[in-house]
Amino acid sequence: MYQMDPGHFITIQKQYGHLLVAELISHPRLSPTYPIVVNWSSYATSIKRFSPDDHDFSGVIYFDQFTFTELTKPEGNRTLCQKDLCCHLSYRMAEKREDEVYVLGAFDGLQVVEGEYYPQICTLLKCKSTDLKTCGYLVATAETSSDTFSLSGTFATSYVFPEVLLTGVQLVPGEFQVLSDGRLINQNGTSKPVLSVTLFGRWYEKDPPHPQQGFPGCGY
Template sequence: MVCFDIIFRNPAIDLLENHDVDSIVFPTAWMDTLPLLAAIQFHSAFAAGASVNLLAANIKKSESKFHGSGIYSPKGYLDFYYSEDNVGRLLIAEIPIHDRKQNSYPEPNILTEENNLRTSNDSFQSLVFHDLYNFVPLFDIQGNKTICHNNLCCSLTYEKKTDTYELFAFGAFDGLHHTFEGTYYIQVCILLKCKNSNLTSCGEPEENSITFFKQFQIEGTFNTSYIYPEILLANSSNFLILAAPNTWIYNKGILQSETQLEYPVVSAAMLARVYEKDHILISDKNPTRRIHYDFTTDQGNPMLPERIFIIFYKFLSAVSNYIRCLL
C-alpha cells in the first residue's frame, strides 16, 4: 500500500477487513494539505481509526511540503519525525501486537434529536480545501456549539486555558470532496484555528497557534464507522506536532482530550469516509449544491455511458496518483 491508497476502500480497507492485516508498512510521497491532511496528522488518524499499526515513511522534500514520517499505533504515535530541513532520520519503536478483530471499526454513537442538536444562529460558511463548510465562531473562552451540514451534525464542548486574540471556529461538512488524488465522500467535524481574525480565513492552511485548550469534546452524527480522529498542535517554535497518546481518547465517534494538551491547538477533527458514496455524486456549477446521480440499472449494474465515464475517470485518477508518487 502506497501514497493515496490509504484514502480509498481498496486496497486499504480490503487489507484490514478481508485479510486480517494488523500492521502496515506505508512508503509514500505525501504533501501536507492542511487543515486535515498533513502527513503526520492523517497517518496517525488512520492508525487510530482503523486500529492498526502504521509505519509511514514519507519522502523528504520540505520546500514542497513533502515531509512527516512516523510509527503509529491505535493508541497514538510511538515516534514521528517532522522538520523543515531535508535531513532524514531513522525511527525505531516497539509496536504492540493486538488482535485487530477485537478492535475493528466500531459503530459510532449516533446522536439523535433527543440531543437537541441545533445549529447556532451565528453560523457562517467558509472554504476548506475547495469544499464549502458550515462554521460557528468560538468567541467565548468556553462553551457548547453545534453545527450541521447536510445529514451531519457536529457538537463541541470546549474550554480554553486563557483568552487570546486568535480566532477559532467549529465546522461541519458532509459531501463529495474533489481533489487531485481523486473524488471521495467525506463527513468532517473540525475545531480549527483560523488564519486571521476574518471569518473567511477559517479553513485556510494554518500552522501557528498560541491558544491552549484545557479540554474539548467533539461528537458527530456520522453514518459510517470509518472515522479517523486527529489532533494537531504547534510547539513553542510554531512547528506542527502531534498530541501525546495519553492526553486524548477516541471512542465510537467521540474525540476528547483527557488532560490539558501540552501545546497550543491548531486543529482537532474527525474525518469520516463514506466509501460507498465515492462514485454516486457529481457537483454542478453551484459549489453549495450537490446533485445525486444513480449510475446503476435496476439490476445494480452501471449503465453503459456512465460505465465508460467511470472507467475513464478512474484511469485518469490512477495515472495522476502514480505521477505524484514519483515526484
C-alpha cells in the same frame, strides 16, 4: 510507507509544507493495546443538539464548502450541521485570546478536486486571523491552549480517522483518546496550543461508480 523492521513501518505524510512522521505497528490487532471497536455515531446520535448559535457562516477548505460557527466564548457546547452530518463539540480553553479565532466546521459532500470521493468531516480549527474570511486558510502556529475538548459527529460510515495538530503542525499521539461511543476527547489539556482537532469520515458507499482515487488522507 517504508518498512523499518519486521514489526514496524514508518509513514510519512506532507501537511502544510511539513513532513509528519509516525511509527505504525504492522500487525496492530495482535497488540494488547489495540483499541476497542468504535461506534463513531453512537454518542452524537444519542444526545439532544446543543443550543444553536447565530454565528454560523460558510467557508472553504481545499475547495470544499464548509459550514462554520465561531467559538466566541472560552468554553461551551456547540452543535453544527451540514446535510445529514451534525458535529458536537464541548470545549474549554485555558484562555480566550482576542487575537485568535477558532471555529467548529462541518462538511458532508462530494470532493471532486483530487479524484471523486465522499468525506464527512467535523473539525475544530484556528483561523489564520481574526477575519472570519480566513477560516480554512493554512495555519502553522497558535497561542491558545485547550483544557478539555470532546468532538463527535453523526457519521454514516465506520471509517473515521481522528487527528489532533498542535502549533508547529505537530501530531500528538498519546494526548487524546477515542471512546467507544465515537467521542474524540482530551481531558488533561494539551502540551502546546491547538491548531486543529478533526474527525475525517470516509463514506465509500457514496462515491461515484468509478472513483479516480481513494481517500487521500488528511489533506485539509
